[in-house]
Amino acid sequence: MAKGKAAGGARRGPRPARPQPTPQKRPKPAPRPEVGDAAGPPRTFRLGAIPGAMPGKWIERWRERMPRVPLELVPIPVADQRAALNAGEVDAALVRLPLPGDADAVHVIRLYDEVPVVVAAVDSSLLAADELTADDLAGEVLITPRDDVLGPLGLPTEPPRFEAPETTEDAIAIVASGVGIAVMPMSLARLHHRRDVDYRPLSGGPASTVALAWRRDRDSDDVQTFVGITRGRTARSSR
Incomplete structure (x- = not known):
């Protein structure tokens, strides 16, 4: 019998590779409860x-x-x-x-x-700038609502010839009509955003x-x- 052959003439082939175990992802540990999260009333x-x-x-x-x-x-x-x-x-x-x-x-x-911003009607020339200064607002009518959170601003603006609106939302509605501007924290301008107004940061203005x-x-x-x-x-x- 020729060398290299097993009994019966069959030639042994290579052994099949053993399947490798699929790596398992370790589960993410749950956050540890705080002391105040203990069981109770x-x-x-x-x-x-x-x-x-x-x-x-x-x-x-x-x-x-x-x-x-x-x-x-x-x-x-x-x-x-x-x-x-x-x-x-x-x-x-x-x-x-x-x-x-x-x-x-x-x-x-x-x-x-919070950064203060100037809110103006979308067709206002003030919005041509990326940022405004106090000097940019000279002569503008400043509408300050009764729920204002910034206080006196010391800007070179003019007061309106009508009573102050009750809310910031009301002030923005007046600004949208093209009458004056309003100054407020950015978050309030975003909260009451309308398509007919926009705002720009007021450089040097009072933060809230x-x-x-x-x-x-x-x-x-x-x-x-x-x-x-x-x-x-x-x-x-x-x-």
């Missing part, structure tokens, strides 16, 4: 928010981290932000500074400053600060959890 975290506040990303992180504690968003006018805190209507609130009342009774954490506030006598684990979320702390970070 049902409760809701009530967060006040003034017009223009944008807490969406913080609410999303809260729901991931505190799945057993619903967060209720409570809209509050700027004029009522301190009253809502004092009355216990909210556990904490996104407010605009300055916050009236006794400063020692509340904790306040500044979150961000949005802050998180809560009463010292109502501090809690839930409040501190939300504070940590606004500061970018993770569930594993120490307070």
Whole structure:
């Protein structure tokens, strides 16, 4: 029998390769519950928010981290932000500074400053610029609503010959008709955006600060959890 052949004349072929196991992806660990998320009586975290506040990303992180504690968003006018805190209507609130009342009774954490913008009708020559200065507004009629949040601006503008509108939305509607301009934080211009108006940043204008506030006598684990979320702390970070 010739060499290289097995018994019976059959030639042995190469052994088939063994199938390799498919690598398994490790599941992403679930966020570690916060201390305030422990089992207990049902409760809701009530967060006040003034017009223009944008807490969406913080609410999303809260729901991931505190799945057993619903967060209720409570809209509050700027004029009522301190009253809502004092009355216990909210556990904490996104407010605009300055916050009236006794400063020692509340904790306040500044979150961000908003750029002021000039709102004008879409056919206004002011919108030809990418950014405006106080000098650009000389002689313009400045419409200031009763719910204004910026205060005196010291601009070289003219007052209107009619009563101030009640709301920022009303002021923008007047501006859309081609009568005057309005100045406000950018978030309010976006909130009340219309097709017949647009806005430009006001260089050197007064910024509006949005802050998180809560009463010292109502501090809690839930409040501190939300504070940590606004500061970018993770569930594993120490307070």
